[in-house]
Amino acid sequence: MLRVEKATAAYGRVTVLREVSLTVNDGEIVTLIGANGAGKTTLLNSIVGVVPIKSGSIWLDDRQISGLQPHRTVGLGISYIPEGRQIFGSMSVMDNLTLGAYSQCSRNHLSTLGYIGWFLRRPDVRSNLDMVFNLFPVLRERQRQQAGSLSGGEQQMLAIARALMSSPRMLLLDEPSLGLAPNLVKDILRLLARLRDEGFTILLIEQDAAAALKIADRGYVMERGRIVIEGSSRELLGNDEVVQAYLGKTRG
Numbered sequence: 001m002l003r004v005e006k007a008t009a010a011y012g013r014v015t016v017l018r019e020v021s022l023t024v025n026d027g028e029i030v031t032l033i034g035a036n037g038a039g040k041t042t043l044l045n046s047i048v049g050v051v052p053i054k055s056g057s058i059w060l061d062d063r064q065i066s067g068l069q070p071h072r073t074v075g076l077g078i079s080y081i082p083e084g085r086q087i088f089g090s091m092s093v094m095d096n097l098t099l100g101a102y103s104q105c106s107r108n109h110l111s112t113l114g115y116i117g118w119f120l121r122r123p124d125v126r127s128n129l130d131m132v133f134n135l136f137p138v139l140r141e142r143q144r145q146q147a148g149s150l151s152g153g154e155q156q157m158l159a160i161a162r163a164l165m166s167s168p169r170m171l172l173l174d175e176p177s178l179g180l181a182p183n184l185v186k187d188i189l190r191l192l193a194r195l196r197d198e199g200f201t202i203l204l205i206e207q208d209a210a211a212a213l214k215i216a217d218r219g220y221v222m223e224r225g226r227i228v229i230e231g232s233s234r235e236l237l238g239n240d241e242v243v244q245a246y247l248g249k250t251r252g
């Protein structure tokens with residue numbers, strides 16, 4: 001489904017991705033492991049078009065997506081949940097979700113939130129809303145609450161729910177469990193496994209690499225901008241180098 005081929009990216013003169021190749025097949029969870037500064041976030045930013053690549057190519061099925069603007073990659077079914085949630089804290093849960101769906105629609109049709117009533121009657125938006133409320137019953141209960149007053153775990157659920165509102169095929173998640181208590185980390189990962197079972201394809205960065213490998217199908221290890229190890233989750237969990245460097249300090 002997603003294929004990155006020898007992608008190179010730089011900030012100014014500092015090269016951050018060096019000929020990175022990676023694939024994510026339909027219906028897989030693939031996790032990207034690496035130390036701070038290895039280039040993981042940059043890779044996600046390159047996939048969605050926020051950071052342009054200097055060489056190499058990125059493909060979604062047989063369409064080249066490198067060079068596309070971020071709103072075009074969302075339109076093609078890739079939804080990005082960046083680090084730090086970035087929900088709209090002063091808006092209600094419902095308005096956050098509606099905005100998530102809005103990104104898939106032609107901007108010409110909607111210019112202000114005054115259209116929300118009309119928008120929510122669209123069948124596709126309605127059915128996405130039903131789906132996310134079934135996945136996250138707590139968001140249904142709290143749909144009128146200000147998003148900024150949700151707990152950390154609830155805010156992360158809202159960030160994922162909002163991403164699902166754009167009818168994606170693929171989710172890119174950057175450390176969705178950052179700052180969450182260990183039991184919530186497990187809940188989020190369990191949820192991702194469920195989404196995979198429902199047909200979504202997922203590329204996940206997760207600082208608890210051991211926990212991520214438990215739900216992932218495959219993984220890649222990145223060091224200083226290069227992919228240095230790749231394999232099935234089972235292979236990586238049994239790889240001495242990976243265990244020593246990345247699986248030593250697991251949480252809960």
Ligand SMILES: Nc1ncnc2c1ncn2[C@@H]1O[C@H](COP(=O)(O)OP(=O)(O)OP(=O)(O)O)[C@@H](O)[C@H]1O
Pocket residue numbers: 011016034035036037038039040041042043
């Ligand atoms: N906007 C930017 N401008 C300049 N340098 C940047 C920028 N963003 C990231 N970098 C640098 O690029 C390198 C890779 O950063 P990146 O955020 O991709 O790493 P990461 O693997 O996601 O790390 P972490 O685990 O800490 O999130 C780092 O050295 C970082 O300082």
Ligand SMILES: [Mg+2]
Pocket residue numbers: 040041042083174
């Ligand atoms: Mg990062």
